[in-house]
Amino acid sequence: MRAWQVTELGEPRAAMRLVGDVPRPVPGPGQLLVRVRAAAVNFPDALMVRGQYQVRPPLPFTPGVELCGEVVAGERAGERVIGNPVLPGGAFAEYALLEAAAAFPAPGPLDDAEAAALHIGYQTAWFALHRRAGLRPGETLLVHAAAGGVGSAAVQLGRAAGARVIAVVGGPGKAAVARELGADLVVDRTAVDFTAAVKEATGGRGADVVFDPVGGAAFTGSTRCVAFEGRIVVVGFASGDIPAAALNHALVKNYSILGLHWGLYNSRDPQAVLAAHEELTELAGAGVVRPLVSARLPLARAADAVQRVADGRSTGRVVVLGE
Missing domain, CATH: 3.90.180.10 (Medium-chain alcohol dehydrogenases, catalytic domain)
Incomplete structure (x- = not known):
């Protein structure tokens, strides 16, 4: 072959x-x-x-x-x-x-x-938002790299969960894609400071859940605009920069930093992976995610x-x- x-x-x-x-x-x-x-x-x-x-x-x-x-x-x-x-x-x-x-x-x-x-992108986003972060209807979800593979999945699943989705992208072309995906607010980080944009959009409260497959400056900026009792889910480091979390900052601001390695669920909890697939199949059948x-x-x-x-x-x- x-x-x-x-x-x-x-x-x-x-x-x-x-x-x-x-x-x-x-x-x-x-x-x-x-x-x-x-x-x-x-x-x-x-x-x-x-x-x-x-x-x-x-x-x-x-x-x-x-x-x-x-x-x-x-x-x-x-x-x-x-x-x-x-x-x-x-x-x-x-x-x-x-x-x-x-x-x-x-x-x-x-x-x-x-x-x-x-499979991988939507499973990753589903576990990040629901299993790790416990995203609730009405909360604000900040998605980095929102026009990318896993980011686009997080935008769609965030919308399906009833969250308000703020999408951060790099460039006007990717901004157009994020709007097509249904993000409530799209922020082009190459043109504006996304931390300031998130604070303004939330009346100073910040994002309840942050979906971060980028790392580096995306993570650092997220710590400045995460809400009280917010949750930052670390999914990957597409930027190539693995940041060192300032745990004293997490303590003072009362937010959580959560890691997600979706592959572990295949060996540790395969039934959860099957259950997520069944839910994703239902959402695809209803036209909610594609x-x-x-x-x-x-x-x-x-x-x-x-x-x-x-x-x-x-x-x-x-x-x-x-x-």
């Missing part, structure tokens, strides 16, 4: 190579072989190719941590499913393996590209797709289509 492989770590466009004679994976006990119909690109894909992610598969490996595929053998043959492929054989290939217990039915209303993009797919590229352009996400040049989700 054809599959993209990384034999040396580096930038995606340089390190990824499309190989035409990779052996098709063989499912072991409890695994499913799927034909990849679509693979959504995630920022961790770029980090993995660079050797900067917490998961470091042995070389050579095929990147791609999220897919929609069709089961090709066994009792579930023909079923359309979504999930995380079993590394080192990732999703940027013609075939991949999924653990059967974590292969969820793809929501019918979503096409392959949308279904592939529903992944924003900004680009659909063929398998031959997977390296370009990962590089685009790595460089921060994408909005919504970039998806590599199966052939």
Whole structure:
């Protein structure tokens, strides 16, 4: 089969190579072989190719941590499913393996590209907002990188939860995307100070919940505009800057700093992941959430797709289509 492989770590466009004679994976006990119909690109894909992610598969490996595929053998043959492929054989290939217990039915209303993009980003946002932060109707939710993959999911899920959503983005093009997603207020951080904008919009109270996949200045600024008893959920560090939290500041202002590593739930509480998938499927069926797919590229352009996400040049989700 054809599959993209990384034999040396580096930038995606340089390190990824499309190989035409990779052996098709063989499912072991409890695994499913799927034909990849679509693979959504995630920022961790770029980090993995660079050797900067917490998961470091042995070389050579095929990147791609999220897919929609069709089961090709066994009792579930023909079923359309979504999930995380079993590394080192990732999703940027013609075939991949999924653990059967974590292969969820793809929501019918979503096409392959949308279904592939529903899993990691929306699960992350759902757990951040509901499991970790306990977001309540009427609260103010501040979402950083709101036009990106996981940020766009947080905007939609925040709206679905009845929150007032303030979206922070970098540039007018991304601001337009955030407005289309339904954010109540969009702040272009390249033009104005987002902390001042949040304080003004909330009458000085600040945001009850902050969704932060960026780190760096986004986190530091959030500590200055988080509400009394507010919750900052740290989801990632797309800026490359891991800030040192001033715990004395959290004490004085009475706010919480919460970490979220969604992948841990797959091993520690898989039933919670299934329950979240079922709720997300219902929301997708009702048209309340729908992944924003900004680009659909063929398998031959997977390296370009990962590089685009790595460089921060994408909005919504970039998806590599199966052939």
